[in-house]
Amino acid sequence: MVLTYLEPNQALIHEDEEMPDITIEIRKNGPYRVYGDVSLVDHDGNPVPIPEGKRKVSPEGKTWISLCRCGGSVTKPFCDGAHGRIGFIGAEEAVEKLDATRPLP
Numbered sequence: 001m002v003l004t005y006l007e008p009n010q011a012l013i014h015e016d017e018e019m020p021d022i023t024i025e026i027r028k029n030g031p032y033r034v035y036g037d038v039s040l041v042d043h044d045g046n047p048v049p050i051p052e053g054k055r056k057v058s059p060e061g062k063t064w065i066s067l068c069r070c071g072g073s074v075t076k077p078f079c080d081g082a083h084g085r086i087g088f089i090g091a092e093e094a095v096e097k098l099d100a101t102r103p104l105p
């Protein structure tokens with residue numbers, strides 16, 4: 001599948017092309033783990049190299065990279081483990097904790 005952007009928030013989807021096998025896993029209180037043969041580009045469409053050691057292989061043989069979700073990585077857009085050091089709480093868990101403190105209507 002290829003997306004061609006016409007205007008902000010509008011896209012023309014060419015469905016005749018095969019969709020890549022990509023899965024994005026939202027790790028609990030951690031990064032976005034992107035499985036599949038992906039490439040990264042910057043805001044101008046220039047390739048962003050994936051540093052040595054950042055592309056890993058799962059036990060099932062799928063390649064993956066981890067993208068920072070906490071904002072604390074010094075190697076953005078890649079996760080460097082800072083989420084654990086800063087005690088990052090993902091939105092889903094943060095909302096659950098907030099909801100637990102709210103009085104019932």
Ligand code: FES
Pocket residue numbers: 030031032067068069070071072073078079080081082083084
């Ligand atoms: S999610 Fe891992 S460093 Fe931000």
